[in-house]
Amino acid sequence: MATRKYDQRLRAEASEETRRRILDAVYTCLREAPAEPVALDKVARLARVSRSTVYLVFGSRGGLFAAFAEDLLERGGFSRMLEATAHPNAREGLRGGIHGVMTMYAAHRDVLRALYSMAMLSADAVGGAVQRIEQGRAAGAYYRAMRLADQGQLRPDVTTEEAADLLWMLTGFDSFDLLYTGRSLPVDRVAERIATTAERTLCR
Amino acid sequence: MATRKYDQRLRAEASEETRRRILDAVYTCLREAPAEPVALDKVARLARVSRSTVYLVFGSRGGLFAAFAEDLLERGGFSRMLEATAHPNAREGLRGGIHGVMTMYAAHRDVLRALYSMAMLSADAVGGAVQRIEQGRAAGAYYRAMRLADQGQLRPDVTTEEAADLLWMLTGFDSFDLLYTGRSLPVDRVAERIATTAERTLCR
DNA sequence: ATTTTCACTGGACAGCCTGTCTTTCATCGG
DNA sequence: CCGATGAAAGACAGGCTGTCCAGTGAAAAT
Secondary structure, eight states: OOOOOOOOSHHHHHHHHHHHHHHHHHHHHHHHOTTSOOOHHHHHHHTTSOHHHHHHHHSSHHHHHHHHHHHHHHHHTOTTHHHHTOOSSHHHHHHHHHHHHHHHHHHTHHHHHHHHHHHHHSGGGGTTHHHHHHHHHHHHHHHHHHHHHHTTOBOTTOOHHHHHHHHHHHTSHHHHHHHHTTSOOOHHHHHHHHHHHHHHHHBO | OOOOOOOOSHHHHHHHHHHHHHHHHHHHHHHHOTTSOOOHHHHHHHTTSOHHHHHHHHSSHHHHHHHHHHHHHHHHTOTTHHHHTOOSSHHHHHHHHHHHHHHHHHHTHHHHHHHHHHHHHSGGGGTTHHHHHHHHHHHHHHHHHHHHHHTTOBOTTOOHHHHHHHHHHHTSHHHHHHHHTTSOOOHHHHHHHHHHHHHHHHBO
């Protein structure tokens, strides 16, 4: 039973295409009805794919949402957030970083709301993708705090850890959403308020 | 068809007892497995009651959770929060209020986490109970802001509305939880940090 | 041209959960 | 004791998940 070699070109592309269609369908589902549970049946129909194909490609419901979250990160450019706002002045960089994150939050608000809530509600619903995001955010907060400390911008009674904790809190999706959705403030306003809060609390 | 009168004594008590048992069962369910969806089946079994009784008493799943949230509020004393911390000094009152709220959040953390996430995910999952809580919190935030303004404690570049918005954000469950669970800080620490943030951002 | 490989289908199935409906049971007034 | 009343139990239909598998059609190899 000598297995002959088998290079895929067209078929691999088609496969990638269906994967994309499914992920896009999830996005559409969440965006159009963020307040309703996402049925895989609907996702499959939207992607013009059999329901079993979803399981075939992503393994499970959790796997699908994990992939979806990962994809959203990638496309939203969350990962490049840090480098993109590397300003020589730590304080300016902080403001820029906050503004950038808030803008992304706003762009995908409904979808992120659903994703975060799902992650909170059942641990494996999104397969740890949200946890990974949050870990990255924690690292980012610590990096920002470090830079402020290095440049002597922190108040004397504020340690780097404390600064990192506060930035972690203020740059979270929930902080954004409480002002953006809860108080109907425009994105720029939200970013401004949060940046100001961070500065007044942490900087000398 | 003259309906004769019908005084309930034993039965009414028993009924009230059943209601309590069911609500307590919900609490137990949420506390023991906050990261898993609550099945009414399990609630009923825990309350030593038929599942249909749950529907009979509370109407629907949403109704049950609405009643549960209401009950939690009542027992947790959320409603009395405002009066309890009416300090002559607005700034002291603010600190006290924040500490009080955070302590309550901590006491019921797991349950509240589930409740809030459910409310976010599907609007009628908790039958608007969370919305009512949040409305009360918004009023509280505005009250605190007003008091600060009246006593001339606000920075000149901060309006009462802005102060209310920030207090609204900082006193939310999510802000608490990001520090308490996300950063593993003890309650007192969390309250301290949030109160300090509020003061430094808002007060002169 | 023929064979092999593989993504995808389509349907069947058990399992869990919800919500409703009907039936049974315990308590109350007379 | 009896009939009335409301609480509780059980049966039922419907929806969604996750698994399984025989089958199909098109790309790739020979």
